[in-house]
Amino acid sequence: MSDTHTTSLSPAQKKFLVDLFVDGVAFDPEVLRVYASDASLKVGTVLAMVRPVTTDQVCAFMCWAETENIAVHTRGRGTSLSGGCVPTVPGIVVSTLGLDRILHISHEDFVAEVEPGVSTSKLQMECEKLGMLCPPDPASAKATSVGGNVATCAGGLRAVKYGVTRDYVIGVEAVLPGGKLLRFGGRAHKDVIGLDLGRLFVGSEGSLGIITKLTLKLIPKPEASASVLVGYPSLDAALASMGKVFAAGILPCAVEFMNETVLEILTKTDSVPWPDTVKSLLLFQVDGSNDTVPFENARLSRQLHDALWRMEGVGKDEEDKIWAYRRRVSAASYILGPDRIGGDMAVPRGSILRAVRRFEEIAASNGKRLIAFGHAGDGNIHANLHYDASDPDDTRRTEKTHHELDAAALEFGGSLSGEHGAGCLKDVGKQLGKDEHALMRAVRRVFDPRGILNPGKGY
Numbered sequence: 001m002s003d004t005h006t007t008s009l010s011p012a013q014k015k016f017l018v019d020l021f022v023d024g025v026a027f028d029p030e031v032l033r034v035y036a037s038d039a040s041l042k043v044g045t046v047l048a049m050v051r052p053v054t055t056d057q058v059c060a061f062m063c064w065a066e067t068e069n070i071a072v073h074t075r076g077r078g079t080s081l082s083g084g085c086v087p088t089v090p091g092i093v094v095s096t097l098g099l100d101r102i103l104h105i106s107h108e109d110f111v112a113e114v115e116p117g118v119s120t121s122k123l124q125m126e127c128e129k130l131g132m133l134c135p136p137d138p139a140s141a142k143a144t145s146v147g148g149n150v151a152t153c154a155g156g157l158r159a160v161k162y163g164v165t166r167d168y169v170i171g172v173e174a175v176l177p178g179g180k181l182l183r184f185g186g187r188a189h190k191d192v193i194g195l196d197l198g199r200l201f202v203g204s205e206g207s208l209g210i211i212t213k214l215t216l217k218l219i220p221k222p223e224a225s226a227s228v229l230v231g232y233p234s235l236d237a238a239l240a241s242m243g244k245v246f247a248a249g250i251l252p253c254a255v256e257f258m259n260e261t262v263l264e265i266l267t268k269t270d271s272v273p274w275p276d277t278v279k280s281l282l283l284f285q286v287d288g289s290n291d292t293v294p295f296e297n298a299r300l301s302r303q304l305h306d307a308l309w310r311m312e313g314v315g316k317d318e319e320d321k322i323w324a325y326r327r328r329v330s331a332a333s334y335i336l337g338p339d340r341i342g343g344d345m346a347v348p349r350g351s352i353l354r355a356v357r358r359f360e361e362i363a364a365s366n367g368k369r370l371i372a373f374g375h376a377g378d379g380n381i382h383a384n385l386h387y388d389a390s391d392p393d394d395t396r397r398t399e400k401t402h403h404e405l406d407a408a409a410l411e412f413g414g415s416l417s418g419e420h421g422a423g424c425l426k427d428v429g430k431q432l433g434k435d436e437h438a439l440m441r442a443v444r445r446v447f448d449p450r451g452i453l454n455p456g457k458g459y
């Protein structure tokens with residue numbers, strides 16, 4: 001990677017950007033402040049923000065940026081929790097929100113062709129109107145872009161049954177540094193010609209090129225769904241019950257868990273319907289046709305017979321009331337401290353209980369409480385630590401805990417990140433072998449020889 005990126009823009013460079021983007025460019029520090037950070041709350045330095053509305057503009061910009069050796073940080077809606085959009089090396093932020101058209105949704109091909117800035121929830125709604133489902137559904141879907149989902153390989157609540165974003169990307173158009181426009185794949189659901197370079201962009205976190213168009217595979221929208229929230233005396237009992245569900249051959253579309261600390265904060269911040277003997281919760285959803293959902297729901301219920309308490313809902317309105325408890329977790333967590341370090345480690349599904357218990361021990365040994373919840377069906381643990389950044393001792397203990405949790409996740413054969421990505425917060429070298437890491441960096445250099453794309457981020 002080059003360490004000599006341009007650190008300020010000359011009048012001639014600014015003129016180039018104004019000529020190319022006209023109204024879609026900003027240099028005002030007040031405006032740029034927004035683009036200096038993302039949901040990780042880390043802050044970097046933005047030289048300018050540009051908002052292309054055509055692919056031609058992206059090509060011209062990328063040709064110029066490489067020649068001028070200016071760092072380029074692509075940004076969707078900035079909900080990255082790992083600092084994926086933060087310009088840790090001063091550079092130009094390319095907002096994709098001007099490229100926000102749904103180009104086509106085909107009921108015959110079961111595909112959607114979209115520009116990267118399209119809102120995820122808007123695409124989901126448009127597909128559903130036509131009786132189709134775009135399955136990737138990060139909990140943040142109302143606030144994210146499809147391009148951001150693809151660049152992070154977003155997972156979501158339904159991943160246990162439907163997989164993650166990668167499983168639905170069948171076509172990618174992207175612009176490389178130097179301005180070359182590349183197209184991989186297309187509307188055919190199957191394609192094994194050559195290397196799958198299109199899907200290399202999935203999870204690439206803005207390090208290979210700017211994605212300008214995507215083709216996503218769709219599936220028929222399930223007719224019906226049902227959810228059940230079940231309470232147990234401990235996380236051990238809850239996760240033993242989850243094991244029985246999978247062993248019985250049931251495949252829910254979502255399985256979420258919440259540990260004892262989560263229930264404590266939910267109880268302290270609002271009224272809750274479960275008795276105080278309940279210390280841990282599981283949340284299941286099943287979906288399918290009007291005929292199969294009652295049947296699957298009954299099978300699921302039979303496996304959950306040892307629960308202390310349950311709340312069931314069929315159909316969107318009833319289910320929303322149940323899911324509201326899961327949605328409250330992040331906000332309620334701040335009762336434990338005004339600042340947060342979040343983890344989203346993934347471990348093999350069978351290790352989730354041992355991993356959470358180990359994480360809790362590590363937190364306790366540093367005088368911290370661990371908020372653990374997330375996608376139990378995928379072994380994906382949101383392990384959050386709250387602290388007070390104005391207290392140096394609390395900050396030190398929290399950071400130490402966070403590093404120890406990462407190390408423990410790897411000891412379980414897991415990953416530092418199940419879905420949020422490495423961004424600027426994860427030391428991927430801890431997880432990747434030396435040769436594997438070197439190969440990834442070599443691939444990156446093929447796409448971006450001067451290292452202008454999202455430097456300091458990823459791998």
Ligand SMILES: Cc1cc2nc3c(=O)[nH]c(=O)nc-3n(C[C@H](O)[C@H](O)[C@H](O)COP(=O)(O)OP(=O)(O)OC[C@H]3O[C@@H](n4cnc5c(N)ncnc54)[C@H](O)[C@@H]3O)c2cc1C
Nearest residue numbers: 076077078079080084139145147148149151154155206211
């Ligand atoms: C409350 C909350 C809940 C969340 N829940 C989930 C969840 O359930 N599952 C999950 O996976 N994530 C979750 N996230 C994280 C985040 O929402 C996802 O990573 C999301 O996919 C990011 O989309 P975005 O449009 O905000 O992308 P951004 O944050 O803008 O960008 C993310 C990365 O993608 C790159 N990028 C964006 N667009 C392009 C493009 N067109 N070309 C090349 N690179 C690009 C950026 O450079 C950056 O590295 C959550 C975040 C929050 C705040």
